[in-house]
Amino acid sequence: MKLLSIVTPFYNEKEVIEIFYERLAKALNSTNIHSEVILVDDGSTDGSFEIAKSIQERDNRVKVISLSRNFGQQSAITAGLNEARGEAVIVMDVDLQDPPEMIPALIEKFNEGYDVVYAVREKRKEGIIKRFCYRAFYRMLSKLSPVKLPVDTGDFCIMSRRIIDLLNSLPERNRYIRGLRSWFGWAQVGIPYERDRRYKGESKYTLGKLLSLALDGIVSFARLPFQILFFLGLAIIGATSVALLMCLLFLLTGISISLIIWILLFLLIFSGIQFICLGLIGEILGHISDEVKHRPHYIIRDKLGFKDF
Numbered sequence: 001m002k003l004l005s006i007v008t009p010f011y012n013e014k015e016v017i018e019i020f021y022e023r024l025a026k027a028l029n030s031t032n033i034h035s036e037v038i039l040v041d042d043g044s045t046d047g048s049f050e051i052a053k054s055i056q057e058r059d060n061r062v063k064v065i066s067l068s069r070n071f072g073q074q075s076a077i078t079a080g081l082n083e084a085r086g087e088a089v090i091v092m093d094v095d096l097q098d099p100p101e102m103i104p105a106l107i108e109k110f111n112e113g114y115d116v117v118y119a120v121r122e123k124r125k126e127g128i129i130k131r132f133c134y135r136a137f138y139r140m141l142s143k144l145s146p147v148k149l150p151v152d153t154g155d156f157c158i159m160s161r162r163i164i165d166l167l168n169s170l171p172e173r174n175r176y177i178r179g180l181r182s183w184f185g186w187a188q189v190g191i192p193y194e195r196d197r198r199y200k201g202e203s204k205y206t207l208g209k210l211l212s213l214a215l216d217g218i219v220s221f222a223r224l225p226f227q228i229l230f231f232l233g234l235a236i237i238g239a240t241s242v243a244l245l246m247c248l249l250f251l252l253t254g255i256s257i258s259l260i261i262w263i264l265l266f267l268l269i270f271s272g273i274q275f276i277c278l279g280l281i282g283e284i285l286g287h288i289s290d291e292v293k294h295r296p297h298y299i300i301r302d303k304l305g306f307k308d309f
């Protein structure tokens with residue numbers, strides 16, 4: 001490998017940047033691979049930028065990008081990926097939850113010929129509620145998405161140049177990078193690791209930011225909910241129609257049916273129609289969002305037998 005890039009976004013992380021750099025430098029030195037480290041300051045206001053700057057002055061492998069305000073982790077990673085020149089790029093957090101000591105293992109697996117090697121969180125050392133929510137979210141999204149999204153994986157991974165070029169070429173704005181990465185296909189594999197606690201400081205993901213990331217994931221990749229709505233609507237109408245027919249039969253045989261039942265049945269029919277309409281609108285919106293995202297129709301792995309004339 002000619003050049004390895006490390007892309008790390010940070011936001012108000014003055015307690016951890018220095019120790020992150022030390023552990024990263026140690027790990028990189030052990031690989032003997034020519035590398036660049038791109039630290040992306042996502043609008044920090046606590047002096048983190050000055051620390052990153054001092055690291056950059058000390059080590060000429062380090063580059064710093066500073067964003068004009070806080071744009072969010074996914075945008076900060078995008079900024080770093082646009083600048084990365086490496087043949088392979090590793091994306092990792094600054095808070096040492098993604099241990100730099102894993103870098104040699106990622107590279108080793110990558111050298112077996114994979115395009116993406118992602119780290120799979122086998123154990124998380126976080127509170128039980130947070131652990132449960134993460135587990136549930138990744139499993140739900142993976143079920144809802146037509147693309148195979150590996151569970152319990154974050155952005156911590158190594159990606160090949162062609163994956164980075166594809167990511168950089170996508171014009172879509174709400175980026176859920178770990179999902180897009182899977183969407184590209186090619187050879188991808190996970191390696192397990194224990195996710196440490198954050199080294200110091202508080203999580204920079206407020207509940208609002210976390211929910212917004214989760215929503216980006218769902219909106220970008222999940223289409224099943226609208227299909228469920230559509231079929232639920234059909235099922236309600238089907239079942240209500242049968243009940244309505246039975247009521248009419250009862251009526252013919254002289255059994256009277258109370259007004260409440262009739263009202264209930266008509267209400268059910270109308271709610272079924274509404275479900276169907278919502279499902280259709282959702283599907284149409286899904287199609288429109290596919291169009292505006294301009295994702296390529298397909299990505300070719302290889303072409304055989306095509307000759308240039």
Ligand code: UDP
Pocket residue numbers: 008009010011012013042070071072073076092093094095097198202203204205
């Ligand atoms: N981060 C960022 N911008 C943000 C929020 C977070 O660049 O708006 C960075 C943060 O500094 C860290 C990484 O993204 O390097 C992951 O954030 P954090 O550790 O706070 O999230 P958690 O691990 O708790 O999900």
Ligand code: MG
Pocket residue numbers: 093095097198203
């Ligand atoms: Mg973290």
